[in-house]
Amino acid sequence: MNVQEQIKEYITSQPEPKRSDMKALHNIILQIMPKCKLWFLDGKDEKGKIVSNPNIGYGLQIMKLAGGKTREFYQVGLSANTTGISVYILGIDDKTYLLKTYGKKLGKASVTGYCIKFKTIKDINVDILQAAIRYRVEVPDEKG
Numbered sequence: 001m002n003v004q005e006q007i008k009e010y011i012t013s014q015p016e017p018k019r020s021d022m023k024a025l026h027n028i029i030l031q032i033m034p035k036c037k038l039w040f041l042d043g044k045d046e047k048g049k050i051v052s053n054p055n056i057g058y059g060l061q062i063m064k065l066a067g068g069k070t071r072e073f074y075q076v077g078l079s080a081n082t083t084g085i086s087v088y089i090l091g092i093d094d095k096t097y098l099l100k101t102y103g104k105k106l107g108k109a110s111v112t113g114y115c116i117k118f119k120t121i122k123d124i125n126v127d128i129l130q131a132a133i134r135y136r137v138e139v140p141d142e143k144g
Contacts (some may be wrong), residue, residue: 006040007056014080021085021121025078026056028126032133033058039074053086055079059137061091075136084119087129089136102132 001009011022030036039057043050057074065071077088089098095113103111108123110116116132118124 003038003040006042007038010040010054010056010080017120018080018085022078022080024121025085025087028130029058029076029078029133032130033076033137036060037074053079053081055086055088063091076133081117084117085121087116087133088114089116089132090114092136092139098132101135102128106132 007026011019011026014022036059037057039055041052041055041057043052043054045051056078057076058078059075061073061075063071063073073090075089075091077086077090079086079088092098092114098113098116099111102116103109105125105128106116107118107125107128109118116124116129
């Protein structure tokens with residue numbers, strides 16, 4: 001199964017209304033990042049143990065790891081969780097930026113250094129979410 005098929009299966013497996021929200025968000029992110037690399041992480045480690053919720057990734061960045069190693073990873077992620085949906089915006093050095101810049105304008109969402117979590121898409125201002133995603137795509141890696 002290729003990445004697009006894995007993503008489609010993952011979104012389709014979600015109960016409504018989460019399924020429709022995930023489809024809508026997937027399309028919104030693809031409009032912002034039309035030629036991006038797509039990722040699908042099933043949430044399992046190399047031993048097959050579940051370590052996180054599955055997620056869809058968009059874009060490409062080079063992350064610096066401890067010890068000077070680097071790793072390719074996505075810039076924006078989308079994941080269903082037990083209470084709703086998480087959008088991950090990775091690679092912004094200032095861990096207060098998302099909250100300071102978009103937190104109050106987003107609506108009913110919790111915002112951390114890299115995660116915007118909400119119950120349903122109708123609870124948030126989608127234009128503000130799009131602005132946060134655009135910021136990450138436009139900001140060069142290791143800035144922000």
